[in-house]
Amino acid sequence: MSAPNIIVADTHELSVAGLLYLVHQAFETVQVETAKSRVALSNVLKNFRSGILIVNPYGVKDLDPASLLKVLTDNPQVYPLLLVPRIDQGDLKPLIKLGSIGIITKNCSLREVLAALEAAVHQEKFVCNKVMEAFLPVNAPDDQLSGNQLSEREIGVIRFIAKGMSTEEIGEELHLSPHTIHAHRKNILKKMNVKTPVELVVKAIREKLITV
Numbered sequence: 001m002s003a004p005n006i007i008v009a010d011t012h013e014l015s016v017a018g019l020l021y022l023v024h025q026a027f028e029t030v031q032v033e034t035a036k037s038r039v040a041l042s043n044v045l046k047n048f049r050s051g052i053l054i055v056n057p058y059g060v061k062d063l064d065p066a067s068l069l070k071v072l073t074d075n076p077q078v079y080p081l082l083l084v085p086r087i088d089q090g091d092l093k094p095l096i097k098l099g100s101i102g103i104i105t106k107n108c109s110l111r112e113v114l115a116a117l118e119a120a121v122h123q124e125k126f127v128c129n130k131v132m133e134a135f136l137p138v139n140a141p142d143d144q145l146s147g148n149q150l151s152e153r154e155i156g157v158i159r160f161i162a163k164g165m166s167t168e169e170i171g172e173e174l175h176l177s178p179h180t181i182h183a184h185r186k187n188i189l190k191k192m193n194v195k196t197p198v199e200l201v202v203k204a205i206r207e208k209l210i211t212v
Contacts, residue, residue: 007051007078009053010034015056026118051077056084073098105128111182116183122176
């Protein structure tokens with residue numbers, strides 16, 4: 001992955017140390033700054049032209065999800081990757097509406113964290129499975145979980161799946177890692193409320209998301 005500029009905003013030292021370790025594992029060379037308060041974050045952002053903000057919206061002094069929304073609106077050059085200790089739909093829904101955003105929990109797998117970092121580099125929306133499950137009711141009607149919630153990237157992935165391409169082949173075609181494609185596939189299955197690639201393709205054709 002190409003190395004972006006990164007800000008890590010959190011007051012929990014163990015979380016920050018873990019994030020710094022993962023960031024340096026994911027990128028060969030990367031410039032990272034840290035912030036523990038809203039004031040410190042604002043100061044860093046003044047000279048921050050573009051990059052990724054990894055932030056715990058509940059773990060920065062004088063910052064909460066509502067004030068974070070204001071910070072992000074004022075700094076569109078930043079891609080926000082939220083690291084949340086809990087999933088509160090009321091707090092997260094306004095942030096999700098920003099468009100390009102990533103949301104992971106502190107219980108996410110290493111695979112998902114790395115996929116989230118890669119999605120951030122490409123300015124793509126990424127929501128981990130834990131968050132996805134919280135926002136999609138278990139017994140939601142079929143149309144609520146179908147194609148109208150898919151991004152253009154996800155529909156593109158479905159087209160490649162319909163051609164019988166593997167995760168690795170799709171990754172090569174889109175210049176993304178297998179980790180990212182794997183995460184896309186899991187999210188697509190969840191959104192479309194299907195369990196297998198065959199069911200996915202059949203439903204995608206039926207809903208006219210793709211043609212074969």
